[in-house]
Amino acid sequence: MNTAVKIAGVQFKNPIITASGTFGFGQEYDKFYDISALGGICTKGVTREPRKGNAAPRIAETPSGMLNSVGLQNPGVDVFVKEDMPFLEKKDIVTIVNIAGSCEDDYIYVAEKASETKAQMIEMNISCPNVKAGGMAFGIYPDSVKNITAKVKKVCKKPLIVKLSPNVADIATNALAAQDGGADAVSLINTVTGMAINRFTRKPILANVTGGLSGPCVKPIALRMVNEVYRRVQIPIIGLGGIMSAADVIEFMIAGATAVQVGSANIFDPMAAFNIVNELTKEMECCKISNVNDIIGSLILS
Amino acid sequence: MKDYLVRVTENKKVAEDLYELTFAPKVGKFEQMKCGQFLQLQIPGLLLRRPFCLYKFDSDSITVAYAVVGKGTEKMVKLKKGDEFKVTLPLGNGWTLQDKHKKVVLLGGGVGCAPLAYVPITYPDREYFSFLGFADKSKVAFESEMSKKCKLTVVTTDNGSYGEKGFPTQALEKRLREIQPDVILVCGPRPMLKAAARLALAYGISAYASTEERMGCGVGACLVCACAVKQADGSVAMKRACADGPIFKLEDLVL
Numbered sequence A: 001m002n003t004a005v006k007i008a009g010v011q012f013k014n015p016i017i018t019a020s021g022t023f024g025f026g027q028e029y030d031k032f033y034d035i036s037a038l039g040g041i042c043t044k045g046v047t048r049e050p051r052k053g054n055a056a057p058r059i060a061e062t063p064s065g066m067l068n069s070v071g072l073q074n075p076g077v078d079v080f081v082k083e084d085m086p087f088l089e090k091k092d093i094v095t096i097v098n099i100a101g102s103c104e105d106d107y108i109y110v111a112e113k114a115s116e117t118k119a120q121m122i123e124m125n126i127s128c129p130n131v132k133a134g135g136m137a138f139g140i141y142p143d144s145v146k147n148i149t150a151k152v153k154k155v156c157k158k159p160l161i162v163k164l165s166p167n168v169a170d171i172a173t174n175a176l177a178a179q180d181g182g183a184d185a186v187s188l189i190n191t192v193t194g195m196a197i198n199r200f201t202r203k204p205i206l207a208n209v210t211g212g213l214s215g216p217c218v219k220p221i222a223l224r225m226v227n228e229v230y231r232r233v234q235i236p237i238i239g240l241g242g243i244m245s246a247a248d249v250i251e252f253m254i255a256g257a258t259a260v261q262v263g264s265a266n267i268f269d270p271m272a273a274f275n276i277v278n279e280l281t282k283e284m285e286c287c288k289i290s291n292v293n294d295i296i297g298s299l300i301l302s
Numbered sequence B: 001m002k003d004y005l006v007r008v009t010e011n012k013k014v015a016e017d018l019y020e021l022t023f024a025p026k027v028g029k030f031e032q033m034k035c036g037q038f039l040q041l042q043i044p045g046l047l048l049r050r051p052f053c054l055y056k057f058d059s060d061s062i063t064v065a066y067a068v069v070g071k072g073t074e075k076m077v078k079l080k081k082g083d084e085f086k087v088t089l090p091l092g093n094g095w096t097l098q099d100k101h102k103k104v105v106l107l108g109g110g111v112g113c114a115p116l117a118y119v120p121i122t123y124p125d126r127e128y129f130s131f132l133g134f135a136d137k138s139k140v141a142f143e144s145e146m147s148k149k150c151k152l153t154v155v156t157t158d159n160g161s162y163g164e165k166g167f168p169t170q171a172l173e174k175r176l177r178e179i180q181p182d183v184i185l186v187c188g189p190r191p192m193l194k195a196a197a198r199l200a201l202a203y204g205i206s207a208y209a210s211t212e213e214r215m216g217c218g219v220g221a222c223l224v225c226a227c228a229v230k231q232a233d234g235s236v237a238m239k240r241a242c243a244d245g246p247i248f249k250l251e252d253l254v255l
């Protein structure tokens, strides 16, 4: 049975990658299981300077999901490279550095720094809904998606994944813009902007007022968007949003994803990503799949 | 740190809206735990786990004391003997007493008394003085447990329906000169931490507090539990309550 997939020349032993912001830099979950079992890890978003993130509370439970407003709390790219990267280099896992910024120069700086590491890929987050100046601003309009992708691609010495926001008019148009800008792959979806209210205090639950919705409640939206993008672009797609099981992984691949990311599921259960990897071959058997590559985009529409 | 499948052995009411849930590992034993550490409990039907302090524990059994305050804890009340669920533990740093901490004040508010109960068992060779605050007589708990191990146990209620009227910080302040504690360990609602911080500062006593932030992963990876903590150089850093805490030096907390 084959579970290996390839994206932009990078080989993953299985299509399961942990999603940015839900898995730190890997050390915490490595205490529960050897993270080398995973196909890949995508790091917490790193920025040029250290960032404190937003005020607390930063999390609210919702029906079938959660809202977060962490913002881009991280130690900055220099500390990340010095203190966190060495651990990941020792692991037999594809490391994807997720980068974010507030202006073009920030993205370029971080992409250059991340390019000097042994990470195999870079994922550019232009879709963070939790930071006022930045991230998202680059991710809304197709022109700016193409522009920032082209600029970062120029300095980026690793395959570049552009992470797309679902909070836009037409995500497929933005995916095309990323492709035109030179992206090697796209990943989607980032969180869906939402809100939670305490009816007794009449205040928002999140100190940031709004936050990003994730978990099983966003899965139908993510599946639909992955399929829309699959039908418009040629570059590979990494699908994510609400993946909780190996069955979900297979559904995303049928919709058009070459690999997937597991996010909130790690927060709900520290063993989640590891369990999904272990269930994958059994689930493939149930669905009569011998090679995961055979099902990518195999959705039957008639 | 491990994810355990556990089985309920007992779930009982101990005061108004306060329960004690006891469970054992389905297979094997629990690893080494420390007073003041916590666990993340998976409630059937809910996605986010709920954090609870270790109240009583050994390698075969753990008891948590929980107040019924919302959706998850309401579901917990329905757990019956034999029911199974997952729990990740042990999490966080736990209480650490230094050798010079000979006289220890345990200051608890409501269910916040729970994480203090095991300190005298972990550190038996000290003198303990406990001050436990509750809203009303119907909510009073932990008194007999604490009085077994403490030289002095004072219970207060906000309305005076049991013990002394007022807050436990007030009861403590009245006796501070007499006790002359070396350290105060506090767990309770934010206003209580603030009052304790004022006392500690005014009387020059070192103090540690267990914080209560909303949590996601509980293991240090998602950064949703950040709380502002003063650093040695005077700056303020966002620390993870779950992994760097939940216990911090009280004077360092930005309350």
Ligand SMILES: Cc1cc2nc3c(=O)[nH]c(=O)nc-3n(C[C@H](O)[C@H](O)[C@H](O)COP(=O)(O)OP(=O)(O)OC[C@H]3O[C@@H](n4cnc5c(N)ncnc54)[C@H](O)[C@@H]3O)c2cc1C
Residues within 6 Å of the ligand: A061, B038, B048, B049, B050, B051, B052, B053, B054, B064, B065, B066, B067, B068, B069, B070, B071, B072, B073, B074, B111, B114, B115, B211, B212, B213, B214, B215, B246
């Ligand atoms: C380290 C730590 C230790 C704790 N130990 C205990 C304990 O020993 N006994 C006890 O009764 N309670 C304890 N709490 C508080 C307890 O976690 C909450 O009361 C509980 O999560 C409420 O869940 P709910 O579904 O009933 O409430 P809801 O209000 O329905 O919960 C909604 C969400 O908010 C979170 N939440 C609500 N109140 C709190 C709170 N006060 N602190 C943190 N998260 C909250 C919930 O976890 C959940 O994600 C502790 C909290 C922390 C952070």
Ligand SMILES: Cc1cc2nc3c(=O)[nH]c(=O)nc-3n(C[C@H](O)[C@H](O)[C@H](O)COP(=O)(O)O)c2cc1C
Residues within 6 Å of the ligand: A019, A020, A021, A022, A044, A045, A068, A070, A071, A072, A098, A125, A128, A163, A189, A190, A191, A213, A214, A215, A216, A218, A240, A241, A242, A243, A261, A262, A263, A264, A265, B216, B222, B224
């Ligand atoms: C707590 C939290 C923090 C996140 N931080 C980031 C981040 O720093 N960068 C990023 O690109 N996405 C971030 N995300 C988005 C996730 O990577 C993912 O796109 C989203 O949660 C949807 O997947 P899921 O439903 O599997 O969680 C974060 C999500 C959560 C829940």
Ligand code: FES
Residues within 6 Å of the ligand: B214, B215, B216, B217, B218, B219, B220, B221, B222, B223, B224, B225, B226, B240, B241, B242, B243
């Ligand atoms: S709850 Fe995830 S880092 Fe603390």
